[in-house]
Amino acid sequence: MPSPLDAGALAALLDGTTAGVGVLDTGLRYLYVNPALERLNGLPAAAHLGRTVADVLPGVDAREDMMRAVLADGRAREITSSGWTPAASGTARRYWHGAYHRLEVAGRVVGLAGIVLEVMASDEEQRRLAQARRHLTLLDLAGTRIGTTLDMDTTCAELVDLVVPELADLATVEVFPRDVAPPVRPAPPGLVRLRRAAATAVPELRGALARFGATGDYVDYQEDAAVPRCLADNRPVVENLTTDVQLGRSAPSPDRVAAYRSLGMHSAVIVPVSVRGEPIGVLGLVRAGDSPVFTEDDVLIARELAGRAAVGLDHARRFTHEHTIALELQRSLLSEPRPPHPHIEIATRYLPADRSVLVGGDWFDVIPLPDGRHLKAMGDVMGHGVEAAVAMSHYRSLLRLLADEQLPPHRILEQLDRMVERSGLDRAATCLLALVDRAGQICQVSSAGHLPPVFIDPGPGGTRIGDVPAGPPLGTGFGGYRTTSIACGPGTVLFMYTDGLVERRGEDIDVSVRRLADLTLPPSGALEELLDTVLDRFGPGAEDDIAVLASRARPGPPA
Known part of the structure; x- marks a missing residue:
């Protein structure tokens, strides 16, 4: 029985829709564009065919990496892109939202189809969109950059290197000093002791970072400081540190206030690093100078990154424990x-x-x-x-x-x-x-x-x-x-x-x-x-x- 939708009807549908439709080959070169996509891009179809997206629209961040991901795994994706095209739009940046699907013929991948609509965005929406993209990029990178070894300090260093400068101006990871040889003496009464496993900062703050202790040092926190409160509740602590009283309450000890002020520190987030509901340390994020305060979205991303790092840290901790037992057993034998x-x-x-x-x-x-x-x-x-x-x-x-x-x-x-x-x-x-x-x-x-x-x-x-x-x-x-x-x-x-x-x-x-x-x-x-x-x-x-x-x-x- 003939198909109710013949080639002519399909062409009429694509030519008549207000959505831009494009078909690309596996090299991301245009094979077809409909009239709506010609209007969106400000170029005739002939200027597209046989050329890549980057060649046709050099002023657009078209997220070709995401398109290649669709070609690679076959999973459809929605992609938001932005930039400037030859179409009459003044100097304002334009935004597009598209859905991309892989095309296959007889089991062979032949290309990609995209359906694109232009979206309008206010300055605030544009800022949020850019922030969301940065956050998604961080989460994507976390899967490949955190936990590459079975060494705890290396995993902690990978975490702080990932969040600076994208999420913070300064970052530290501090963990409970367990499984350390020789054993560490307990902290004095009323204090909580952690070991700084990793720390980094943007270049302009790295010189000041050394004033707060080096990697491997032990830090004793007063009970009402931000870190012990985070550990006690196993929840993030977010503080906008506008007064010296607030700085003194969040610091390990009140004598750190002057150092924090010289750093230009104004906002901090302390996130628990937990395994099976038990905190094993904290991720500390700091913003200083002209950087904006932390938002709820920032905290959510920080918590997600800390959770992913916790998996690697747990594996490293278990490895260290087993390695120590095995090595001591073998040495004794x-x-x-x-x-x-x-x-x-x-x-x-x-x-x-x-x-x-x-x-x-x-x-x-x-x-x-x-x-x-x-x-x-x-x-x-x-x-x-x-x-x-x-x-x-x-x-x-x-x-x-x-x-x-x-x-x-x-x-x-x-x-x-x-x-x-x-x-x-x-x-x-x-x-x-x-x-x-x-x-x-x-x-x-x-x-x-x-x-x-x-x-x-x-x-x-x-x-x-x-x-x-x-x-x-x-x-x-x-x-x-x-x-x-x-x-x-x-x-x-x-x-x-x-x-x-x-x-x-x-x-x-x-x-x-x-x-x-x-x-x-x-x-x-x-x-x-x-x-x-x-x-x-x-x-x-x-x-x-x-x-x-x-x-x-x-x-x-x-x-």
């Missing part, structure tokens, strides 16, 4: 092992990845055995965080228990694999065991998915990468481990490590391991100096934790 024998030297290092990565499950151990032998272990539990560190402690405890049975390394790994599987521990781990005899002549080595050891011989002997078959990681239940005997005479250094030392993105791991064959003892022969050199050479660029262990037997009588 990776305490420097004592030499199992007077003629055995041992040096170890643990180098965590940067703060953007949680502590992992790297570990090492040296276990003395009753017959004068000793067992060296290097392991890496999959994953990061508290769970990985706890799993690492389980592996280490089980290994110490099995070591007492004086089994060869591959049997220890087999039993450890079965015990982990039965225990329900859901984190696999790699592990390298080296059982060294009484005189340090032979190393019996077995690997559960771990990288091979390195043997650095004294004198002209050179450096060897141990040829050790790697069985499956522990916790898989597959078993199938083997023990390899490798000569390791007095003076030979046994070097063990986790994959964070050598693993690099885009490089085959075998190539990375082969570089360890270039290791040599320092002229002093000191193991500590050897590890310093290794970490200086291989540590930069690491994306995972690094654990290393170097040991050797000195000539001497057997135990």
